[in-house]
Amino acid sequence: MIAPLLEVKDLHTRFFTDDGVVQAVNGISFELNEGESLGIVGESGCGKSMTALSIMGLVPEPGRVTGGEIRFRGEDLLRMRAEDVREIRGRDIAMIFQDPLSSLNPVLRNGFQIEEAVLAHRDLPRRVTAEQAVALLRKVHVPAAEARAKDYPHQLSGGMRQRTMIAMGLANQPAVLIADEPTTALDVTVQAQILELLRELNRDMRTAIVMITHNLGVVAGLCDRVIVMYAGQIVEEGPVDEIFERPQHPYTWALLRSVPRVDAMRHERLRSIEGLPPDLVQPPSGCRFHPRCPFRVDRCFVEEPPLESAGEGHRAACWVRMARAYDEMGAADLVDVRPGAASGIHAAGEGVGG
């Protein structure tokens, strides 16, 4: 077995705020292989972006990676000198961001910004880098690349800006491209084009992609494997088809139910997930999802479920699991999704209307 390209072990990232310590990322572990495409999904504030920024070594103040390992090609990025991490950043691991307009420097020409990304790691004459910038823009299918290289970011459309960002990310042919919600700020047709582009890069250049998104459709179309995060932890992970067809964690199940489907019958309503993501200063005891979970049992309140195998390459952290929920709690045609509704277990002092 070949060693994974990127290996994250028991990563902890915390924010030391005036209101207390926020556990943004709490002990997550995963692996990324060469040429693989991994999706990280979860709702806002579940720690997806902080996981990415931790890998890049760019956790903003007052946050800090407080524990764990991030091994890239066997070397722990957290124990490297800052200068060595800077060398890896952009050269081996690149990142693209959510909003392509604010991620491009408004006063510099597009081509120049791509050149800068090249020059951060290689010493080349401007004549060469200028050609490379145009070639990169072509590679990401920007029409009339020479002219667009001379434009400023505000002169491009959203899709073209995101392509420019991707061109910047690819400037040094990185082994890993981390895409943090790259399509969220774009309209739907452009989203599809960008995803197609990423799929193509993943296929043709063997660039491993970490796709961070709250959009399950994006994951379904692009990724080989999915990690579902909730409250700074991994609650479920596995191959895409497996997760979509047999989700085992109630959170994954609920996420999937909240996505509109073309093949759904008319009378089916979209189900939102009751409640709000937990406060990460004082996360709930036991399973972090139990305050919102319709299938919770007594054990969920006190004991944290470990991430355990639920099939081939499929792991879930749940005491109940959806298999049991379907068999015993009638999950198949559940209408009431309030906490504890299906299992009939409510916390003391928490009304059924909760």
Next chain:
Amino acid sequence: MATSPAVAPGAVPAEPLVRAQVGLWSDAWRRLRRNRLALVAAIYLTCLVGVGLVSIFWTPYSISHTGVGPTYQGPTSAHPLGLDNLGRDILSRLMVGVQISLIVGVGTQIVVLAVGVPLGLAAGYFRGWVDTVVSFVINVFYGIPDLLVALILITVISLGKPSLDKIIIAIAATRWMDMARLTRGQTLSLREREFIEASRSSGARPLKILFGHLFPNALGPIIVQATFGIPQAILFEAFLSFLGLGVPPPTPSWGAMAADGVHSLRIAPHIVLAPSLALIFTLMAFNFVGDGLRDALDPRQRR
């Protein structure tokens, strides 16, 4: 619009590509031209630079040659601005004074930029102890009266023999804090922008981020501040010269020329009037241009 003929599968069709090429600077220039007052002031300043250049090679009379005519003589056709208390031609001296004023004004701002901008960028970007130290020094300099700083510096560094470069350093020492503070403020807000994070994620070195990404974005306000700083420095130099602490005679600084005429203000007001009016017009011109630049470089104030 013809793009590459062979479009790869999955490529998107070309968008409409007809866009006006309007860059930041051409846009700013267009808006500056619409501001009449700034335009007139800019033309005046251009002429002033011309006069300064001409005076290097030619003046109607020698600036140090005394007694080219009767002392205190008012304007005549031979001497349009009259003669001063030593019988020197005031127009010639005024022309050379342009050199002094412009060199002091621009020179001071170059020093101010060279000191204030890097300090402000570093303090705003790195924060922490760098910011603490820089901000402390700024506040200390603000706390001391600027005249005192200038006087002490001139006395110390020039050992009683002031020259133009030392005066520039002394004035810059009292003026760099505004620039540092402005740049720091700009940097503090810019550093949180996503494109800075993006450039860090592409592996850019800190120096590159400071001067390649932060500085160009703060350039507009910095240019405006520098433009307003020029008349301040000119005025300060005139003030020092008036007190006899400026460039040594017979070099004709406007301030020194005004000082020459003060004692004879009642009988020959033109000796004070000529350099004073030149000073006033020049200061106004720089301020109008600065105002125009501020409007032109700030898209939010677009009318």
